[in-house]
Amino acid sequence: MATFITLASFTDQGIRNVKDSPDRFVAFKGLAEGLGLSVKAAYWTVGNYDLVLIVEGNEEAATTLLLKTGALGNVRTQTLRGYSEQEFRRLLDKV
Template sequence: MATYITLANFTDQGIRSVKDSPERFLAFKAMAEQLGVSVKAAYWTVGNYDIVLVVEGTDEAATTLLLKVGMLGNVRTQTLRGYSEQEFRGIVGKLS
C-alpha cells in the first residue's frame, strides 16, 4: 500500500461549520474504509494548513477518496506521496 500525506485547508464553507469538523472526519474515515484506504493519522493544525492526514491505500482508492472529499466543498487539499525509509532505500539502491 502506498502512503499519502494530505495537507488540507478549510474552504469558506468548511470554516463556517468548523464545529462539525470532528464529525466530518468520522465520515471521512468511514468513506476511507469503504474504499479500502486506512487512515493512519489526522491532525488539526495551525499555520499554513488546517488539517494534516496520513492515509494508506492503492493509488486509485486514495485518489477516489480525496476527490470525493473535495466534492463535498469543505476543504481543499494538496497530497504528497510518502515513502518509508525502507521504500526509499530500495529506490536509491537502484541508482547508478
C-alpha cells in the same frame, strides 16, 4: 501499500462550519475504509494548513477518496506520496 500525506485547508464553507469538522472526519474515515484505505493519523493544525491526514492504500482508492472529499466543498487538499526509510532505500538501490 502506499502512504499519502494530505495537507488540507478549510474553504469558506468549511471554516463557517468548523464545529462539524470532527464529524466530517468520522465520515471521511468511514469512506476511506469503505474504499479499502487505512487512515493512520489525523491532526488539526494551525498555520498554512488546517488538517494533516495520513492514509495508506492504493493510489486509485486514495484519489477517489480525495475527489469525493473535495467535491463536498469543505476543504482544499494537497497530497504528497510518502516513502518510509525502507521504501526510499529500495528506490535508491535503483539509482
